[in-house]
Amino acid sequence: MRSFSTRVAALALLPLALAVAHAPGVKATEANEVNVYSYRQPYLITPLFKAFTEQTGIKVNVIFAEKGLIERIAAEGRNSPADVLLTVDVGNLMQAKDAGIGQAIHSAPLEAAIPQAYRDDGGIWWGLTRRARVVYASKERVKPDRITYEDLADPKWRGKICIRSGQHVYNVALIASMLAAHGKDWTETWLKGVKANLARKPAGDDRLQVKGVYAGECDIAVGNTYYMGAMLQNDKEPEQKDWANSVNILFPNTGDRGTHVNISGALVAK
Numbered sequence: 001m002r003s004f005s006t007r008v009a010a011l012a013l014l015p016l017a018l019a020v021a022h023a024p025g026v027k028a029t030e031a032n033e034v035n036v037y038s039y040r041q042p043y044l045i046t047p048l049f050k051a052f053t054e055q056t057g058i059k060v061n062v063i064f065a066e067k068g069l070i071e072r073i074a075a076e077g078r079n080s081p082a083d084v085l086l087t088v089d090v091g092n093l094m095q096a097k098d099a100g101i102g103q104a105i106h107s108a109p110l111e112a113a114i115p116q117a118y119r120d121d122g123g124i125w126w127g128l129t130r131r132a133r134v135v136y137a138s139k140e141r142v143k144p145d146r147i148t149y150e151d152l153a154d155p156k157w158r159g160k161i162c163i164r165s166g167q168h169v170y171n172v173a174l175i176a177s178m179l180a181a182h183g184k185d186w187t188e189t190w191l192k193g194v195k196a197n198l199a200r201k202p203a204g205d206d207r208l209q210v211k212g213v214y215a216g217e218c219d220i221a222v223g224n225t226y227y228m229g230a231m232l233q234n235d236k237e238p239e240q241k242d243w244a245n246s247v248n249i250l251f252p253n254t255g256d257r258g259t260h261v262n263i264s265g266a267l268v269a270k
């Protein structure tokens, strides 16, 4: 996996938005202010805005929400004060593009900072960070240090896998990657195999699957990479450190097509 500077990219988008906001026919944002609609959580994003304002003197006005922002920008239409949308998941970015709320940006710094695989060909949306969907394996009970997503359907894992709902967007994207790699019929068989290997009915978020490993309910859990850091640093709920310390992270498919990643990203509103 190549690295790219998320911070440079995130900061680079905002002045672009500001320039766009002063173009004719677009509702003006106050000079030296930029309006951001964010699905990303305040604790993650606020420090970035603070640094941006310190560097540029441009004030950042933010609306944080868990849902409805794409629909809101679409409904506000020409009167929308939104300059930038921040979100996670490529599905949401494509949905925003399909809703027609974004505009194409052409920027040498952004193109240099963000590999082509992580941005829209037409310049509508731009990936800012990546998250890998990995296997959290019990340190005590799992010996192999290599695994593939394909292996998750192997009967040797019968009753040993914890994973959140297959309808959650993180798993929908993972399943989509299996469809792309193997096709429909193969993926259906694989899904039935994975389901047969589940230790319990899917419930809860990614961290609670790792808790399942810690508690001995399952040997492996599937989750996004950043939850390891979030658990290890969770001083409010220190028991999560024990969950994290009970597992190793295995990056699936490093020997062939690579580990599945999703992105967070941004677009400049039309």
Ligand SMILES: [Fe+2]
Binding pocket: 224
């Ligand atoms: Fe998450």
